[in-house]
Amino acid sequence: MAAKSIISRPVYGTLSPQPGKHHLFVADAEGALAISDLAAKAPAGFFADAHIIFIPGNDGKHVAALEALKPAQFYQGPTFASALPRLKQTLANAHMGLRLYLAGTEGLIGQAMQVALEAGIDHTAIQTEHRGSLARRIQCVHCKGITENVTTQPATCSHCGLLLLVRDHYSRRLAAFQGVCINAEDRSEIPPTEEIFR
């Protein structure tokens, strides 16, 4: 079991239509369902000022449902990295009145928020909703490498190979949870690995 949650651990809400001139959505996989649910509550014409950036993932579902909302712009990309230049440009050119909505896995929400923070948007002004996998993005505190899609406790750092305790301590700036060597005091102690962040 993971330790009980702590204050730096992000808390996610439920997307709801915000007053604004433009609406930018970034979502992956089942995050699309959060956008559909928002659409059911949105005023008529809401998506005429919307831009959806969607990373469907391997099964490629939900694309048609999002297209059916008829957003002003719709993009689907294979990975978050491929969507990143578009997201950065959109934020760089944004004016007052842009609202940002993030939905899907924690890794997607965290990385999109990281870009938004760098563009000067306050994190409390961003709508978020967690859907889908609980897989974590972790920073190894020792080698500083980021390991994506961590589902186990403990987890092996994909860079330096140390066995890491995945903490709840979270950095918005790094968009990552902290990983700390779990057997630093005695390497011969190998705790059992459990899949807990599915």
Add this chain to the structure above:
Amino acid sequence: MYAVNIEPHVVGPKGSVLENLIDVDEHYVAEMQDRALVLAEDPLRCQSLPHMTLAGWDLLELLMEQQALGYPEHFTLTRDGDKWRWINRPLGIDDSFTFGDVSTLPYGPMEYITRQSQGDFCILDQRDGNLWMDAGMVTTQADWSLDFDIGMNFFEWHAPVPLAHEKGIFTRALKFLTNIQQGKPARRLNWTMTINPRLDTSPENYHKWGPDRATVTPENVGDKVHLRVELQSFWRLPRSNGIVFPIRCYLIKMDELVTQPKWARRLHRVIRDLPEELADYKGLTRYRATLVEWLSKLDDGSPTSAGFGPD
């Protein structure tokens, strides 16, 4: 278990660590060399977010003034408008620069002066009724990462501390700290324990120093186990309205500590009675029983007098 043990940071008795508000001691040159080694290996121990440069100048002024005031034989600051000259004799530095112009110093202002000042330094930006860890020089820390925590607010960077949130400690401490006034610094003490007299007990290097904790035996407790006391002070910065938070670390080995019978008795009781969450958080678990057993032989059960001074 916890107390908000904050008091005004005023000058104390001659010969004590409080003789001057910024203490420079016999370890000065060695600690500055240690810092340079740590930074060469891991430059991420010193970081300053872009909006924190002015606060860095505030800190440079504070540390130059305080060190020159307390130790005129070692440090001299002369000012002619914004043309400043800083002489640091122990480190062989004599630099002239323009206050406020970063191009006239070899490092940013915070890094420049904290490479010449004992203790870690965190500079906190004050906004939205909170304090934000937006700059720091952290090479002698007790197991927390500036690189991970930079940019977090007061509650977020303290998130891993057990039990204290529930007790409202951080809410009260934040209220106090956001009201610190210029010229009226405050201080508190914090403590943990360290195996071997090592200043850099960072999480970055935990896999290197962590094994030391498994080396404590009844025979070597007195030499290996150290009480680590942090003198933390809090100062309002005049131009940036930030707060600087120096964390000055002192280590004393058990053999030295128990030369004061009062300290031996009290430390025995503190370590023995510490809630398990805190012992775990402080990293004592692996050698706690060995330490308590060793200290128990020096505790005759008599009362300890008030305060932390020796009898």
